[in-house]
Amino acid sequence: MIKLGGRVIQVHEIGSERATLFVMSSNPNLPQVLRADKAFIAKSRAIPKGFAHYITFESFVDEVSFSEGESFTVLPDEFNYLNDDDVVRITPNKEHIRVLYRKKATNNTIMITEQCNHYCLMCSQPPKNQDDSYLLSEAFNLIKLIPKYTKEIGFSGGEPTLFGERFLELLDFTKSHLPQTGIHILSNGRAFKDVSFAKRYANINHFDMMVGIPIYSSNSSIHDYIVQSAGALDETLAGVLNLKRLNQKVEIRVVIHKQSIEGLLDLCEFIGRNLLFVDHVALMGLEMMGFTRANLDSLWIDPYEYKDILSDAVSILNSYKLTTSVYNHQLCTVNKDILPFYRKSISDWKNEFAPECDGCKSANDCGGFFSSSLQHRYSDHIKAL
Amino acid sequence: MSKRELTLKFDERVYSVETIQKAAYRFINKFTADFELNDREILCHITIDSEHSDSQLQKLKADFKKEILDQHLRQLISKETEVVRNLILSATFLNTDLQEVE
Amino acid sequence: MSKFKELESYATEDSSYELLPFKFDRFNDESYIITNIVGEYLLIEHEDLEALVHRKLDVTSRLYSQLRSKHFIRLPKEKSPIEFLALKLRTKLSRLSQFTNLHIFVVTLRCDHSCPYCQVSRQSEDKSSFDMTRDMADKSLDFVFRSPSPAIKIEFQGGEPLLNFELIKYIVDSAESRNRVAGRDLAFVIATTLSLINDEILDFCKLHKIQISTSLDGPEALHNSNRPRPSKDSHQRFVAGLEKARDRLGYDQISALMTTTELSLDKVKEIIDEYLRLGFKGVFLRPLSPYGFAIKTKRFMAYNTERWLQFYKSGLDYIIELNRNGVEFSEYYSSLILKKILTAQEPGYVDLMSPAGIGIAAIVFNYDGKVYASDESRMLAEMGDRTFELGNILSDSYEDIILSDKLLDALEESFTLSAPMCSECAFEPYCGSEPVYHHAIHKDFLGRKPESEFCKKNMSIFKHLITLMESNSDTKKLFLGWANR
Numbered sequence: 006m007i008k009l010g011g012r013v014i015q016v017h018e019i020g021s022e023r024a025t026l027f028v029m030s031s032n033p034n035l036p037q038v039l040r041a042d043k044a045f046i047a048k049s050r051a052i053p054k055g056f057a058h059y060i061t062f063e064s065f066v067d068e069v070s071f072s073e074g075e076s077f078t079v080l081p082d083e084f085n086y087l088n089d090d091d092v093v094r095i096t097p098n099k100e101h102i103r104v105l106y107r108k109k110a111t112n113n114t115i116m117i118t119e120q121c122n123h124y125c126l127m128c129s130q131p132p133k134n135q136d137d138s139y140l141l142s143e144a145f146n147l148i149k150l151i152p153k154y155t156k157e158i159g160f161s162g163g164e165p166t167l168f169g170e171r172f173l174e175l176l177d178f179t180k181s182h183l184p185q186t187g188i189h190i191l192s193n194g195r196a197f198k199d200v201s202f203a204k205r206y207a208n209i210n211h212f213d214m215m216v217g218i219p220i221y222s223s224n225s226s227i228h229d230y231i232v233q234s235a236g237a238l239d240e241t242l243a244g245v246l247n248l249k250r251l252n253q254k255v256e257i258r259v260v261i262h263k264q265s266i267e268g269l270l271d272l273c274e275f276i277g278r279n280l281l282f283v284d285h286v287a288l289m290g291l292e293m294m295g296f297t298r299a300n301l302d303s304l305w306i307d308p309y310e311y312k313d314i315l316s317d318a319v320s321i322l323n324s325y326k327l328t329t330s331v332y333n334h335q336l337c338t339v340n341k342d343i344l345p346f347y348r349k350s351i352s353d354w355k356n357e358f359a360p361e362c363d364g365c366k367s368a369n370d371c372g373g374f375f376s377s378s379l380q381h382r383y384s385d386h387i388k389a390l
Numbered sequence: 391m392s393k394r395e396l397t398l399k400f401d402e403r404v405y406s407v408e409t410i411q412k413a414a415y416r417f418i419n420k421f422t423a424d425f426e427l428n429d430r431e432i433l434c435h436i437t438i439d440s441e442h443s444d445s446q447l448q449k450l451k452a453d454f455k456k457e458i459l460d461q462h463l464r465q466l467i468s469k470e471t472e473v474v475r476n477l478i479l480s481a482t483f484l485n486t487d488l489q490e491v492e
Numbered sequence: 493m494s495k496f497k498e499l500e501s502y503a504t505e506d507s508s509y510e511l512l513p514f515k516f517d518r519f520n521d522e523s524y525i526i527t528n529i530v531g532e533y534l535l536i537e538h539e540d541l542e543a544l545v546h547r548k549l550d551v552t553s554r555l556y557s558q559l560r561s562k563h564f565i566r567l568p569k570e571k572s573p574i575e576f577l578a579l580k581l582r583t584k585l586s587r588l589s590q591f592t593n594l595h596i597f598v599v600t601l602r603c604d605h606s607c608p609y610c611q612v613s614r615q616s617e618d619k620s621s622f623d624m625t626r627d628m629a630d631k632s633l634d635f636v637f638r639s640p641s642p643a644i645k646i647e648f649q650g651g652e653p654l655l656n657f658e659l660i661k662y663i664v665d666s667a668e669s670r671n672r673v674a675g676r677d678l679a680f681v682i683a684t685t686l687s688l689i690n691d692e693i694l695d696f697c698k699l700h701k702i703q704i705s706t707s708l709d710g711p712e713a714l715h716n717s718n719r720p721r722p723s724k725d726s727h728q729r730f731v732a733g734l735e736k737a738r739d740r741l742g743y744d745q746i747s748a749l750m751t752t753t754e755l756s757l758d759k760v761k762e763i764i765d766e767y768l769r770l771g772f773k774g775v776f777l778r779p780l781s782p783y784g785f786a787i788k789t790k791r792f793m794a795y796n797t798e799r800w801l802q803f804y805k806s807g808l809d810y811i812i813e814l815n816r817n818g819v820e821f822s823e824y825y826s827s828l829i830l831k832k833i834l835t836a837q838e839p840g841y842v843d844l845m846s847p848a849g850i851g852i853a854a855i856v857f858n859y860d861g862k863v864y865a866s867d868e869s870r871m872l873a874e875m876g877d878r879t880f881e882l883g884n885i886l887s888d889s890y891e892d893i894i895l896s897d898k899l900l901d902a903l904e905e906s907f908t909l910s911a912p913m914c915s916e917c918a919f920e921p922y923c924g925s926e927p928v929y930h931h932a933i934h935k936d937f938l939g940r941k942p943e944s945e946f947c948k949k950n951m952s953i954f955k956h957l958i959t960l961m962e963s964n965s966d967t968k969k970l971f972l973g974w975a976n977r
Contacts, residue, residue: 226503233496235501236569238572239571243572246572246575246576246579271561275561275562278562278835278836279579279580281836300496317969320969325972326976415913415942416913416942418940418942418943419942419943460518463541464916466545467513467514467545468916471512474513475529477574478512478513478577478581479581481575481578482578482582483582
């Protein structure tokens with residue numbers, strides 16, 4: 006697992022003590038005019054002058070020395086992966102670093118709030134009800150620093166649409182500064198039940214923008230229970246309908262666990278009969294982060310136990326010609342018939358393998374595990390293929 | 391071919407003539423029905439024009455009564471859903487897709 | 493965690509739900525079937541039906557959950573059920589606004605076969621007064637391009653249309669030329685036995701991407717009895733023609749239809765095997781139409797609904813078994829019906845449409861200039877009943893024909909949603925109007941459905957398909973695949 010945030014070992018900042026974003030560079034020959042907002046990754050004695058900040062790592066501390074007037078941060082060796090064009094936030098008065106964008110990441114998602122109007126039983130990013138509008142402001146700055154060649158970035162939360170107009174402005178801003186970058190938004194979709202909001206969203210007229218919307222059951226009592234909000238499903242569906250009427254791309258995401266497995270086939274039929282126009286359906290395995298651990302008794306079911314239901318679910322969706330993907334499962338816990346839909350997807354900063362995987366010939370094709378799963382709970386049926 | 395005739399009586403307060411007629415229509419290939427109203431009763435004179443054993447006759451009568459109950463239920467459902475049916479139809483034929491459905 | 497509320501907090505109160513429009517009928521001795529306004533169904537017991545209507549349903553039951561997600565009931569505040577039903581209904585009806593798609597050109601009545609069930613006359617090859625003229629073809633094409641449909645299919649029939657191949661070439665060239673302006677999705681089909689296929693014809697078909705719809709009634713003996721030729725070699729010529737056509741045009745450009753006769757009825761397995769043997773991916777188990785020579789020669793008398801249903805059900809059983817054993821093979825008639833049961837799409841099969849498909853989905857231009865509302869309408873006219881003869885292409889305008897009282901009356905009077913019994917029938921979303929059949933047999937557009945063999949047959953098929961799906965999940969999977977093709 007790649008560490009994305011944590012305490013620094015030492016930070017010496019001449020300027021502001023507050024959070025600042027830096028783009029990384031390891032190029033000692035970078036033109037002077039381009040050094041003013043960047044942080045140089047120092048791993049040897051030669052320190053080029055003129056950078057706004059310098060980064061080095063614990064194991065280089067003996068070799069590297071900085072002059073008077075140079076701001077620097079010493080990071081634990083775990084951050085040694087940092088490279089050109091990566092973007093970090095360093096908060097000197099908290100002695101904290103957070104990596105916000107990585108060029109080599111399989112996907113980059115910007116969390117713009119931790120506030121949410123849902124309280125999902127399995128939320129991997131538990132909501133915090135405090136003013137975190139600084140995250141949204143920071144996002145604007147971050148967008149300006151992200152390389153223009155980036156293929157796709159994501160926005161998530163909490164619930165990103167809680168910011169209303171400001172969120173739409175952020176999307177428009179992203180379109181301006183990253184005109185060739187696709188956008189993937191994670192949202193419960195309820196805000197789009199308001200036709201005028203949906204229209205303003207559509208008017209951004211982005212060339213490649215998709216909303217990923219979770220639906221956990223076609224039975225609103227169950228769905229509302231899972232997200233802990235009465236009336237959620239009806240509003241989410243109203244949002245989906247509006248988005249589709251405006252020709253916007255929509256993906257339906259279903260997390261499979263003990264509460265959603267019973268109604269999974271009914272849900273797939275429901276999607277086939279009513280949501281045939283969605284662009285993608287994602288069936289996802291459970292992540293052991295956040296609230297999941299607190300609710301494990303209600304949520305845990307061994308994926309091996311439901312593999313036949315998963316096969317049937319994919320079969321139904323595929324019959325209706327819906328583009329379907331299965332994420333976050335290990336190859337030894339699924340039936341062969343879903344292989345065409347299996348995605349080796351877990352974001353690279355989260356995945357690893359278990360001891361039972363030793364010698365597995367399919368490891369390269371397998372998504373592996375969430376690190377959180379290895380720590381807390383994973384299938385009892387893992388075996389090397 | 392012997393004709394069998396029988397008369398069924400229905401309380402007008404419970405069933406409408408229309409309900410019984412609709413039920414009778416479904417048996418049009420099995421018997422003909424004449425209707426008569428008196429006081430508060432609907433009389434349904436049935437003429438069955440082919441050979442039937444007694445048990446077959448009983449079954450026919452039972453089926454007819456069940457169908458009447460079904461028709462009654464259909465009327466109930468139809469009345470109850472008339473408003474929402476019109477709502478759905480008007481939403482179906484709306485020109486622009488973005489009107490709010492009340 | 494105490495911050496999380498229990499499932500019960502999100503469940504609904506007993507009597508607060510509202511009914512959405514639905515119809516019901518007795519399905520079998522145990523259960524009823526309910527269907528919503530777009531044909532989604534549930535099998536339900538009578539006591540549950542009563543409970544549903546009288547608000548005594550157990551709201552924690554799976555049935556309750558299914559009733560909500562299949563849009564039979566909703567909570568008063570919910571808007572999405574209305575929107576979804578409207579959307580699905582609009583999808584089902586969208587074909588109506590596209591109007592006539594299939595245009596059949598009967599380019600000649602001449603035929604080299606003399607099939608006993610055939611509605612066309614047994615004219616020998618040298619009587620050219622039974623060919624369509626260029627003038628008729630031109631006027632027919634005027635008509636074709638008046639249709640607003642974005643997709644136009646022109647199908648050549650006969651007799652044996654290849655006997656007037658010159659006119660086919662003329663029509664294809666002329667249609668393509670007009671289409672350069674009209675810009676439709678234009679497709680051509682020739683319905684032929686393949687007995688007269690040759691290289692020149694195949695070259696032309698290849699060049700213009702013309703598909704072939706051919707006939708295969710079964711193994712050689714059966715096929716030849718159904719389709720007599722003077723040299724008694726219909727099947728042989730068919731197989732040879734099939735191979736040539738596949739070589740030249742491509743495997744997927746040739747499809748086959750069967751005609752069911754009394755001789756077919758106890759040979760369904762053999763017929764299917766013949767289709768398998770010749771490499772077809774499916775079969776269309778067709779009912780025998782009660783028209784043309786069939787009635788004249790009283791063969792229709794020998795045919796009855798029960799026997800055909802037996803034929804159909806055995807055939808379907810065999811096909812399901814084939815699929816279970818890894819052989820991919822479809823039954824196309826069932827697939828059409830399953831599309832109506834399991835999806836919001838309308839397959840556009842003329843016999844199963846309401847309003848009826850006559851005129852508004854398909855139309856026929858006959859070799860003598862007459863215009864008919866459908867293939868069956870033409871067959872009926874050959875028997876002397878010209879109720880569905882809409883006009884003459886040489887003298888009548890598009891409006892005369894398409895807005896004629898003959899057509900509009902038939903459409904209106906046969907409309908199932910205003911018909912006795914049909915209007916309340918749970919199977920109505922899967923069924924069709926069929927005014928031509930009812931007029932032929934019962935002398936009016938509607939018929940009395942309790943007496944109608946069409947009704948009896950259809951209900952039996954619907955119940956059979958649903959029973960098969962409900963009793964076996966593998967069959968349901970198979971059918972779901974067929975429905976979505």
